[in-house]
Amino acid sequence: MESVDQVDSERLARFEAALGRLAAERESVTATLEALRAQGKTRTATYQQLTARKLTLKAALAPFEEEGLL
Template structure:
């Protein structure tokens, strides 16, 4: 069975990955917006992913974990 410290480390790694992905998606959206590509499929897909990530991260932010 996995020890608590290892389990916590894995959980924190996943949370950090989600936060990093949110930052990456946000930066890509800003670049697309600067190029005037807000009506592309890629922009719309990334917007949906950003909203999904935000809803996943919100409970952690509310509890001061991010």
């Protein structure tokens, strides 16, 4: 049987991994948007979809940044 500390530790590790994936996705989306912008492709569907995804990620990560967790 797992101890409470071990369960909490594993849960925290999974949370941190998920938060890290969201932050990494935000960086990837930002880099892709910059590349598309450099190519003058700001009116493409891909650019618009990535902009929406970037805003969604920004909103999702904002509380964590406010608490100093990112």
